Amino acid sequence: MSCLILGASGGLGRALCYRFAAARHDLIIVSSDERDLAAMESDLELRFGVRVSSVAIDFSQELDYRERLRAAVASASPLRGLLFPIGAVLSHDEGELDPMSAERLVRVNFLSVVDTVAPFLSSLRTREGSTIVGFGSVAGARGRSANVVYSASKRALESYFESLRHVCANGGPLVQFYVVGYLDTSLSAGRTKLFPTASPERLANRVERDLNHDIGRVFFPWYWRPICLALRWTPWFVYKRMQF
Amino acid sequence: MKLPTPPSETVELVSFDGGVTATCERWRPDRYRMIEASGGVSPRIARGGGYSYAAASFGARSLVLDMTRFDRVMSFDEDRRRTEVQAGTTLETVLSITGPRNLMLSVQPGYPQITIGGCIAANVHGKNPFLEGTFAHQVESLTLFHPRYGTLEISRRSSPDLFHLTCGGLGLTGVILSATLRLQAVPGFSTSVERTEIGSLSEGLHAARSLTEGSAFAYTWHDGVPHRSSFGRGFVYRGRITPGKPYPTARRRYRRIDAATRRNFPLSLLRDSTARLLTWGFWATERFKRRTIDMPLFDAIFPFARRSEYFLLFGRRGLAEAQVIVPDAQIEGFLGELQALLLRERPGSVMISMKLFRGEPRLLCFEGSGVCVTIDFARSSATTKFLGVFDEMCVTAGALPNLIKDSRIPLEVVRRCYPGYEEFRDRIQTHDPERLFRSELSQRLGL
Numbered sequence: 001m002s003c004l005i006l007g008a009s010g011g012l013g014r015a016l017c018y019r020f021a022a023a024r025h026d027l028i029i030v031s032s033d034e035r036d037l038a039a040m041e042s043d044l045e046l047r048f049g050v051r052v053s054s055v056a057i058d059f060s061q062e063l064d065y066r067e068r069l070r071a072a073v074a075s076a077s078p079l080r081g082l083l084f085p086i087g088a089v090l091s092h093d094e095g096e097l098d099p100m101s102a103e104r105l106v107r108v109n110f111l112s113v114v115d116t117v118a119p120f121l122s123s124l125r126t127r128e129g130s131t132i133v134g135f136g137s138v139a140g141a142r143g144r145s146a147n148v149v150y151s152a153s154k155r156a157l158e159s160y161f162e163s164l165r166h167v168c169a170n171g172g173p174l175v176q177f178y179v180v181g182y183l184d185t186s187l188s189a190g191r192t193k194l195f196p197t198a199s200p201e202r203l204a205n206r207v208e209r210d211l212n213h214d215i216g217r218v219f220f221p222w223y224w225r226p227i228c229l230a231l232r233w234t235p236w237f238v239y240k241r242m243q244f
Numbered sequence: 245m246k247l248p249t250p251p252s253e254t255v256e257l258v259s260f261d262g263g264v265t266a267t268c269e270r271w272r273p274d275r276y277r278m279i280e281a282s283g284g285v286s287p288r289i290a291r292g293g294g295y296s297y298a299a300a301s302f303g304a305r306s307l308v309l310d311m312t313r314f315d316r317v318m319s320f321d322e323d324r325r326r327t328e329v330q331a332g333t334t335l336e337t338v339l340s341i342t343g344p345r346n347l348m349l350s351v352q353p354g355y356p357q358i359t360i361g362g363c364i365a366a367n368v369h370g371k372n373p374f375l376e377g378t379f380a381h382q383v384e385s386l387t388l389f390h391p392r393y394g395t396l397e398i399s400r401r402s403s404p405d406l407f408h409l410t411c412g413g414l415g416l417t418g419v420i421l422s423a424t425l426r427l428q429a430v431p432g433f434s435t436s437v438e439r440t441e442i443g444s445l446s447e448g449l450h451a452a453r454s455l456t457e458g459s460a461f462a463y464t465w466h467d468g469v470p471h472r473s474s475f476g477r478g479f480v481y482r483g484r485i486t487p488g489k490p491y492p493t494a495r496r497r498y499r500r501i502d503a504a505t506r507r508n509f510p511l512s513l514l515r516d517s518t519a520r521l522l523t524w525g526f527w528a529t530e531r532f533k534r535r536t537i538d539m540p541l542f543d544a545i546f547p548f549a550r551r552s553e554y555f556l557l558f559g560r561r562g563l564a565e566a567q568v569i570v571p572d573a574q575i576e577g578f579l580g581e582l583q584a585l586l587l588r589e590r591p592g593s594v595m596i597s598m599k600l601f602r603g604e605p606r607l608l609c610f611e612g613s614g615v616c617v618t619i620d621f622a623r624s625s626a627t628t629k630f631l632g633v634f635d636e637m638c639v640t641a642g643a644l645p646n647l648i649k650d651s652r653i654p655l656e657v658v659r660r661c662y663p664g665y666e667e668f669r670d671r672i673q674t675h676d677p678e679r680l681f682r683s684e685l686s687q688r689l690g691l
Contacts, residue, residue: 009275010274014274033275033277035276036275036276038318039316039318039330040316042316042317042318042319043316043317043318046317046320046341047317047341185274186272186274186278186313
């Protein structure tokens, strides 16, 4: 059985690849840079003896990638999981993004997932034990003055997964959604953080462990659940003064 | 989409010997385009596992590019006995891929978490440099990134000058991204280690000379605590690979230690009387072991994986190590003088080790023919004072000090000991006129 992982080469995506390969899953890995993918492909095959194929897609630029994904999945062992640890941020995403940059952010963070789920959903519905896993962000808990479009995309993604879970409620793949707090990745290094970073490897372990469980929406680490709840309940006159 | 350049994080880094500490900006790229995004004109230096005793991978207000996430095995060709790995790949990972096919790197330094990029930049040596040379000998080609030139594919044939400048170039030619390495067939993964007791440094020298040929390795260990009755006694260890034993599917775990965790134990237990007691304890324990011991090849290649406690015993303040290649013609006199000096000055020396070395000195590589003498000290003001005198001894004897094993070696000593110093400095200046790649070590050596 194979898993398709979008956003495979960095941070959480990479941790998921290694965890799933260690658990003997064949992989179809998708990322934007062929060089990273080639290195990962051979590394995963050599270390774990699994079959790995890769597709280089820059979701921010390309629109026509469905056929390439289909072809990659068709040549792999039966698809068992779709995992979407994909995401991108822009440092100047503070409410004044030009339309092209905003569209690209939405493409990477939201539409890439929607576009990838659609062609495979019908086959996954007929396959016992299949799972679709999405990864949101605590940034989507409540809009704020930083990462404006990114947060909106992640909130859209959360809503999409809620719907998807409903679609698949009466027979179909399990649909899981992780709301992820700060992770210790290259992109988070050096940024001011209010809470400690969690290891992407720990999250990858958790995802692999719970792959067959109907867990719905999960916060990782757990303490982000009350934090996000508190953020949502914070009265506007207080919230508007908060800087984070 | 172009990734935004992530901010760096501020960290305190320390050389493995504890001698140099600096607060640095660190960046941990895990994708090619992140390295490429590190353009600009600010100084930077690549860092691997951080096991260099000198501050070769940080300092001089340089951005530290931590390459440990660049650790993928890119290819492995069993028939051609080649593997291509990214620079942050550890020796342990390479062995775990090649070992099951009875192949391995012939030259490996003593700790499995050392990265390939670090091995190349420092041109390290292994257990038997007399027979196998240094790490550069097994590097076939490498890719190097420098903002001025982009990504360069370099090999012995296509660009010999830059290749030889990079192997042993202390990371000053650019960021090593990956390397293609030659592998050697290994008949088995068990080693028979024979121990012979010796009473003095000169006895150890003769034993090492007679045992090195025909062995996988031969080195000596001597009690280095400056006390007349026990100084110099020790053992010579001779290892031979036992054919037939397959690569183990499971291995005993070992303690992970790095430059930061090495300082976890606050006090030094290798001082004066405790050093004498512990060294005696080691000597006595070894003495009562069987003369020939079979051990996994992993333990023989990476002795410090099983003995990492040794480094903890030096405490927070750390250790100082002097490692020099002394020409054969000078070694007898050098050892006599060293013994007299240690017993007279009584610095915090703990142990002395010797092995034979063979090679041609070039640029700033620790390579030459003679006897490699290593002395470990507990770090103290007496040690620093002693090492000043030791430097002069080395210059007089024409010895070559190992730059990455000594975090304090002064420029003047390097200039006098390394005939290739000026050439190295000039070639680095030509290759990188803006001097983008800098470390505390390069600054100290005026590079």
